[in-house]
Every structure is written in C-alpha cells, then in structure tokens.
Amino acid sequence: MNNITLLIAVIIGSIQDVARQSGFLFNLTSPPEGNIGTTAAKGQTVSFSELPVIATGDVAPSAAVPEAGGVTATGRTMTMSQHKYAAFKLTAEDHMAIGRLGAQFRSVQINNAISELMGGASAYLGSLMTAGAGLAHGTPGTDPFATDANILMDGWRTMADDRAPDSDRLAALSVLDYATAGKLLTFQKLNEAPRGTDFAAARLGMLANWNVGYDQASGILQTTTAAGGYLVNNGAGYAIGAKAITVDTGTGGFAPGDLITIAGSFEKGTATLAKYVVESATATVVTLTRGLITAVVDNAAVVRIATHTSSILAHRSATIFAARPSAELPEGDLATIKQTVIDPVTGFGVRLGYYPGWHQGQWAASIVYGGLVRRPEWVRRVIR
Numbered sequence: 001m002n003n004i005t006l007l008i009a010v011i012i013g014s015i016q017d018v019a020r021q022s023g024f025l026f027n028l029t030s031p032p033e034g035n036i037g038t039t040a041a042k043g044q045t046v047s048f049s050e051l052p053v054i055a056t057g058d059v060a061p062s063a064a065v066p067e068a069g070g071v072t073a074t075g076r077t078m079t080m081s082q083h084k085y086a087a088f089k090l091t092a093e094d095h096m097a098i099g100r101l102g103a104q105f106r107s108v109q110i111n112n113a114i115s116e117l118m119g120g121a122s123a124y125l126g127s128l129m130t131a132g133a134g135l136a137h138g139t140p141g142t143d144p145f146a147t148d149a150n151i152l153m154d155g156w157r158t159m160a161d162d163r164a165p166d167s168d169r170l171a172a173l174s175v176l177d178y179a180t181a182g183k184l185l186t187f188q189k190l191n192e193a194p195r196g197t198d199f200a201a202a203r204l205g206m207l208a209n210w211n212v213g214y215d216q217a218s219g220i221l222q223t224t225t226a227a228g229g230y231l232v233n234n235g236a237g238y239a240i241g242a243k244a245i246t247v248d249t250g251t252g253g254f255a256p257g258d259l260i261t262i263a264g265s266f267e268k269g270t271a272t273l274a275k276y277v278v279e280s281a282t283a284t285v286v287t288l289t290r291g292l293i294t295a296v297v298d299n300a301a302v303v304r305i306a307t308h309t310s311s312i313l314a315h316r317s318a319t320i321f322a323a324r325p326s327a328e329l330p331e332g333d334l335a336t337i338k339q340t341v342i343d344p345v346t347g348f349g350v351r352l353g354y355y356p357g358w359h360q361g362q363w364a365a366s367i368v369y370g371g372l373v374r375r376p377e378w379v380r381r382v383i384r
C-alpha cells in the first residue's frame with residue numbers, strides 16, 4: 001500500500017469539506033449520465049440525453065390509437081474544457097523541519113490543493129451560470145436585500161411561470177448578498193430563537209422555496225456601460241419565444257452575458273421589463289439565451305443594463321457539470337506514486353500523483369471538468 005492510498009480518506013474528506021464550505025454552486029448542477037468514475041482529457045466530449053416533449057391533444061374516439069411520434073431521447077454533448085492542477089513540493093530540508101508533524105502536514109497541504117481546485121471549478125460554474133441565465137431580477141446599484149427578501153419571491157414567480165419543478169431549487173448568493181440578507185430582522189430574530197439555532201446564526205436555509213446558501217464564486221462583476229440607440233428592426237416585430245432579434249445599429253454594442261431590456265417585453269403578468277441575457281451578438285442581431293416572454297413590436301428600444309454583480313438562483317437540473325480525474329498515457333508518466341479518487345457524494349474526482357526530483361519531490365492533484373447550461377429558463381441572476 002503506497003502513501004497516497006493511505007490518504008484516500010483524507011482526500012475524500014477534503015472534497016466534501018470544501019464543497020460544504022464554499023462550493024454551493026456544485027449543488028446547482030447535475031452530472032451527465034454514465035461513466036462518472038472514468039478519467040477524462042481536455043477537449044473530450046461527454047454525452048447526455050434529454051427526453052422529448054410529451055405530445056398532448058383532444059381525444060377523438062377512434063378504432064386506431066393516435067401516434068405520438070414515439071419516445072426517443074435526444075442526445076446532446078458538452079466539452080470538457082478545463083484541465084487544472086494544484087501542487088506543492090517538499091525538499092529534504094522541508095521534510096526534516098516538519099517531520100514531527102508527519103502525515104498531518106501532508107494532509108493539510110492536500111486539503112489546500114483540493115480547495116484550490118474546487119475553488120477554480122466553482123468560479124468556472126459561476127461564470128457559466130451567469131452568462132447562461134435566462135432572466136435577471138433587481139436593479140444595478142441597488143441592494144436587493146436592503147429591506148426585505150422579496151426578490152427571492154420574484155425569482156420563484158418567474159421560475160414557476162417557466163414551469164420549473166418546485167423541488168431542487170437552490171440559491172448561490174454572493175457573500176455580500178448572503179450577509180446583507182442575514183442582517184434582516186426577519187432572519188435574525190435574536191430575541192425569539194435560542195443561540196446556536198439557524199435564525200441566530202443567520203443561516204438562511206429554505207426561503208421562498210429556495211435552499212439558500214452562498215458561494216465566494218457567486219457575485220460576478222459585469223463591467224459595462226449602458227448601450228442605447230438600438231431598435232428592433234423587423235416589420236412584424238417578434239412573437240413569444242423568439243431568440244434572435246434583428247436590431248438597427250446603435251452605440252455601445254452587445255456581448256455574450258450582457259443584460260438587456262426590450263421595450264414592451266415584460267415579466268409575465270407585471271409591468272416590469274424582463275431583463276434578458278445575451279447569448280451571442282453581431283452588429284445587427286442579438287441572440288438571447290431564452291425566448292421572449294411577451295411579443296415585441298418593430299422599433300422597440302433595446303437597452304443594455306450597466307455595471308452590476310450577479311448572484312445565482314437555479315434549478316438543479318438546469319446545468320450539467322462533469323468533473324473527472326485527469327487521464328494518463330497507458331505507459332504512465334513521471335509520477336512514481338499515483339492514485340485516482342472519486343468522491344461518492346459530490347462526484348468530484350481528482351488524480352493525485354507524487355513526482356520525485358533532485359533532492360525534492362512534488363505532490364500534484366489534477367482534474368478535468370466542463371459544464372453546460374441546458375435550461376437557461378431555469379436559471380436567474382439576482383443583480384445589485
């Protein structure tokens with residue numbers, strides 16, 4: 001049994017500890033089906049399936065059963081786009097100096113390495129969901145939790161409009177948003193709850209059917225200036241569900257991840273302009289991550305929202321995320337000791353190896369991962 005094998009429990013414990021402490025975004029994702037424990041390489045595609053839309057219709061009595069087209073799963077793929085490592089080295093002098101700490105020191109360093117890897121993956125997920133969200137709630141420059149947590153109900157309402165299941169809805173607030181919400185008297189209730197309870201500790205828990213947590217990788221800053229002068233350029237306007245919107249040339253331009261409003265397109269049943277997220281853009285066509293909620297007319301103003309930060313609300317199945325240990329050549333590499341470890345709880349897997357050098361050795365943990373927002377209409381940004 002090699003030294004790394006002895007540390008498997010430490011590695012799994014590190015993964016779970018970090019996920020609980022600062023990896024709340026991981027809870028907002030689903031893994032693709034099959035081969036979860038296999039290794040992977042950067043650029044490799046991972047397949048997953050989606051069920052087709054169910055056919056409905058009026059019943060017309062007949063001797064023949066109406067054909068609904070069959071049930072054929074739709075296959076999609078995503079790319080494992082990230083290959084990361086975290087490492088630390090020891091010289092003989094280092095080992096002699098810390099020898100009295102023994103494996104404890106190595107365990108701490110491995111924990112730190114895992115933390116760095118998961119922190120990077122969490123940041124990747126934060127960027128992915130921010131850019132791939134379907135709608136946003138809130139106002140730039142305004143604290144969404146200044147006086148109440150009503151914005152969570154706004155998110156609940158629009159997610160319900162988009163038929164997102166009630167279960168498995170989670171919120172990954174930025175540290176600032178979580179702390180601000182936690183200061184609300186509604187959640188503190190210091191005179192009503194004993195010390196050590198969720199209220200006294202301001203652990204928000206379930207609010208408006210959201211399991212509310214925080215993540216350091218949430219609250220991504222989007223630095224933009226307001227873009228104006230753009231008008232819808234289509235004589236017939238655009239119907240509900242349209243994603244590609246042709247516009248007249250204005251000033252400022254649009255880029256993926258931008259937030260925009262289109263005059264006349266409101267959140268369902270309200271007078272609040274819907275804040276859409278740009279998936280891609282050219283000088284004349286803006287493509288949204290999701291279809292229009294309400295129809296728009298020709299010459300409706302298209303405006304980009306200025307600088308803001310975004311927390312995330314999402315349903316778990318809206319985003320696919322796969323994290324797998326790094327693959328290696330059949331002949332092996334320079335590592336003299338190596339171990340692949342898959343955490344059964346989070347699905348997060350790493351490859352840990354020991355690489356000897358000249359009077360020193362290096363420990364390195366590596367991982368390959370990738371993600372995809374497959375249901376933008378089930379992801380929301382809470383902006384401030």
